[in-house]
Amino acid sequence: MxxxxxxxxxxxxxxxxxxxxxxxxxxxxxxxxxxxxxxxxxxxxxxxxxxxxxxxxxxxxxxxxxxxxxxxxxxxxxxxxxxxxxxxxxxxxxxxxxxxxxxxxxxxxxxxxxxxxxxxxxxxxxKYVLNPTFTSEHIQNLDGSTKLSRAIDGSLYMPGIVGLNNIKANDYCNVVLQALSHVAPLRNYFLREENYSKVKRPPGDSSYLLVQRFGELMRKLWNPRNFKAHVSPHEMLQAVVLWSKKRFQFTQQGDPIDFLSWFLNALHKALNGTKKKDSSIIYKSFLGNMKIFTRKIPPIEMDEKQKRTLMQTSEYQEVQTESTFLYLTCDLPPPPLFIDEFKENIIPQVNLYQLLNKFNGQSEKEYKTYKENFLKRFEITRLPPYLILYIKRFTKNTFFIEKNPTIVNFPVKNVDFGEFLTPDVKAKHKNTVYDLVANIVHDGEPTKGTYRVHILQKSTGQWHEMQDLHVTDILPQMITLTEAYIQIYELRT
CATH class of the missing domain: 3.30.40.10 (Zinc/RING finger domain, C3HC4 (zinc finger))
Structure with a gap:
C-alpha cells in the first residue's frame, strides 16, 4: 500500500x-x-x-x-x-x-x-530518540564527559552505561555488544553513519543490514537524550539471525567467543575489508600478527634411536607459517582432581602472565589429531591497538561439556605484553603496555550458565557490572575474583 x-x-x-x-x-x-x-x-x-x-x-x-x-x-x-x-x-x-x-x-x-x-x-x-546523531566534537568528548542524563521516569544514567534487554536467551550476545561499544575507534566509527553508508556492495548483498543495525544500536547506547535507561537489541539480533543463517539466535544460549569471532569477521566483510591490516575499522582495531612453528611428533612406540633417525627427515622438520589473529586463545591448566585436607574443594588460581607464556615463541604445546600429534609454538610479531584474550574454559567432547573453574589473576592496568615479545619484535613497538577496558564473565554450569560484563567508564574511572538490564558499580578488586572468559585490553597511548 x-x-x-x-x-x-x-x-x-x-x-x-x-x-x-x-x-x-x-x-x-x-x-x-x-x-x-x-x-x-x-x-x-x-x-x-x-x-x-x-x-x-x-x-x-x-x-x-x-x-x-x-x-x-x-x-x-x-x-x-x-x-x-x-x-x-x-x-x-x-x-x-x-x-x-x-x-x-x-x-x-x-x-x-x-x-x-x-x-x-x-x-x-x-525525532532524536528515533535517530540519534553525533557531531565530531561530541564524539571527541565522550570519554571525558561526566555528565549524567535523565530518563523520562526521572532515573539518571551515564551514556554508554545502559542495560540491554534479554529477549529470551541472548545474554551471550549482549555482553559482546556492550564490550565492543567501549572500543573507542570502533564506537566512533559507527556513531557517524556517513562513515559506512556509502560503502559499495554487490547487487543483492544484504550485509549492509548488519552494519546498519550495529550502528543504530551503538548510537542508542550512547544517546544522551534517551527516554529510558536501557536499550533493546531486538533489531540488531534480528539482523544477526538473518545474516548468520540462524547459527546464532536469541531464543537459546550460545557461546560469546563464537559470536564475537563471527561478528567481527562479518562486519569486516560487510565493510568490504580485505586481508590488508587497514582495510576496515575491524582490522585497524583488533588485527595482530604471529608466527607459528609446527613440528611432527614421532610415534610413541618407537625407541630413541628410531626417533632420532626419523627427526632428521623433512617430514619431521619444524615448519614456520605466518598468521593473523583477532584474538588470542589462552589455555587454562587442568584443575586439581582432589579435595584438600579440610575436605573442601580447592579453588585453583593461575596468573595471567603464566597463560601468556604460550606466545613467547619458546613454549611448546602439544596438539593431537585423529592420526598424528604435533608440537606448536607461537611468536607474536605485531600487537594490535586493542588486544582480545579468550580464556578457554570449556572442554567439549562427544558426551558432555566440562568447565574449568580456575580463577585467573590479572591486573586491570599496566599489563606489559612486551614481556612475551622477542627483543627484535619489541623494538618495533613504541609501547606494549595495555589497560583492561572490558571483561566478560561466565557464571554457573557450562550449558545453563549466564554471562555478565565489566565495563570501564573512562571519564570517571569507575567500573560497572552489566548483566542484561542490571547495571551496578563494582570495585576493580572484585573483577579479578570472577571467572573471566573474554577480555579486551587497550594499548596505552
Missing part, C-alpha cells in the same frame, strides 16, 4: 506538433479524499505519551506486518501502516481518538484523521 500523500498529478496540454500529451506537474495536486493541508501546529500534542514510545523494535505495522509507510502512534506507541483513508493508521486514529503520528522513515509528524503535517520544535526530542 502506497503512502497517500497526494501523488503527482498529470496535466494535459496542447502540443503544437500534434495530439495532447501528458506532462508531470511540478507541484503535486492533492486528491479530494486526502484533505492534506499545509504544515501547522496541532492541538493534540498534549496527548503524546513519551513513556510509551519505544523505537527499538522492528519498524513494521502491528496489523498487516508490512514495513512500507509505517507510522508510530505517539499516544499508545503502536505501529500502523499508511495515513490515507482506510489505512490502518487512519482507522486507529478514528477508533481510538489517537491523533499524533510519526513516519518512521521520513521522521515527519502528522495529525490524523485530518491528515496535515505538524511542525513543532517540541517534538525534536522524539
Amino acid at each position: 502506497q503512502e497517500n500523500d497526494g501523488p503527482s498529478a498529470k496535466r494535459l496540454k496542447l502540443n503544437s506538433d500534434g495530439p495532447l500529451k501528458a506532462e508531470i506537474s511540478p507541484e503535486p495536486l492533492s486528491p479530494p479524499q486526502t484533505n492534506t493541508k499545509i504544515p501547522r501546529l496541532c492541538p493534540y500534542l498534549d496527548t503524546i505519551n513519551r513513556q510509551y514510545l519505544d523505537f527499538d523494535f522492528e519498524k513494521l505495522c502491528s496489523v498487516s506486518l508490512t514495513r512500507i509507510n509505517v507510522y508510530a502512534c505517539l499516544v499508545c506507541g503502536k505501529y500502523f501502516q499508511g495515513r490515507g483513508t482506510n489505512t490502518h493508521a487512519y482507522t486507529h486514529s478514528v477508533a481510538e481518538g489517537h491523533h499524533v503520528y510519526l513516519n518512521l522513515h521520513t521522521l515527519k509528524f502528522y495529525c490524523l484523521p485530518d491528515n496535515y503535517e505538524i511542525i513543532d520544535s517540541s517534538l525534536d526530542d522524539i
Whole structure:
C-alpha cells in the first residue's frame, strides 16, 4: 500500500506538433479524499505519551506486518501502516481518538484523521530518540564527559552505561555488544553513519543490514537524550539471525567467543575489508600478527634411536607459517582432581602472565589429531591497538561439556605484553603496555550458565557490572575474583 500523500498529478496540454500529451506537474495536486493541508501546529500534542514510545523494535505495522509507510502512534506507541483513508493508521486514529503520528522513515509528524503535517520544535526530542546523531566534537568528548542524563521516569544514567534487554536467551550476545561499544575507534566509527553508508556492495548483498543495525544500536547506547535507561537489541539480533543463517539466535544460549569471532569477521566483510591490516575499522582495531612453528611428533612406540633417525627427515622438520589473529586463545591448566585436607574443594588460581607464556615463541604445546600429534609454538610479531584474550574454559567432547573453574589473576592496568615479545619484535613497538577496558564473565554450569560484563567508564574511572538490564558499580578488586572468559585490553597511548 502506497503512502497517500497526494501523488503527482498529470496535466494535459496542447502540443503544437500534434495530439495532447501528458506532462508531470511540478507541484503535486492533492486528491479530494486526502484533505492534506499545509504544515501547522496541532492541538493534540498534549496527548503524546513519551513513556510509551519505544523505537527499538522492528519498524513494521502491528496489523498487516508490512514495513512500507509505517507510522508510530505517539499516544499508545503502536505501529500502523499508511495515513490515507482506510489505512490502518487512519482507522486507529478514528477508533481510538489517537491523533499524533510519526513516519518512521521520513521522521515527519502528522495529525490524523485530518491528515496535515505538524511542525513543532517540541517534538525534536522524539525525532532524536528515533535517530540519534553525533557531531565530531561530541564524539571527541565522550570519554571525558561526566555528565549524567535523565530518563523520562526521572532515573539518571551515564551514556554508554545502559542495560540491554534479554529477549529470551541472548545474554551471550549482549555482553559482546556492550564490550565492543567501549572500543573507542570502533564506537566512533559507527556513531557517524556517513562513515559506512556509502560503502559499495554487490547487487543483492544484504550485509549492509548488519552494519546498519550495529550502528543504530551503538548510537542508542550512547544517546544522551534517551527516554529510558536501557536499550533493546531486538533489531540488531534480528539482523544477526538473518545474516548468520540462524547459527546464532536469541531464543537459546550460545557461546560469546563464537559470536564475537563471527561478528567481527562479518562486519569486516560487510565493510568490504580485505586481508590488508587497514582495510576496515575491524582490522585497524583488533588485527595482530604471529608466527607459528609446527613440528611432527614421532610415534610413541618407537625407541630413541628410531626417533632420532626419523627427526632428521623433512617430514619431521619444524615448519614456520605466518598468521593473523583477532584474538588470542589462552589455555587454562587442568584443575586439581582432589579435595584438600579440610575436605573442601580447592579453588585453583593461575596468573595471567603464566597463560601468556604460550606466545613467547619458546613454549611448546602439544596438539593431537585423529592420526598424528604435533608440537606448536607461537611468536607474536605485531600487537594490535586493542588486544582480545579468550580464556578457554570449556572442554567439549562427544558426551558432555566440562568447565574449568580456575580463577585467573590479572591486573586491570599496566599489563606489559612486551614481556612475551622477542627483543627484535619489541623494538618495533613504541609501547606494549595495555589497560583492561572490558571483561566478560561466565557464571554457573557450562550449558545453563549466564554471562555478565565489566565495563570501564573512562571519564570517571569507575567500573560497572552489566548483566542484561542490571547495571551496578563494582570495585576493580572484585573483577579479578570472577571467572573471566573474554577480555579486551587497550594499548596505552
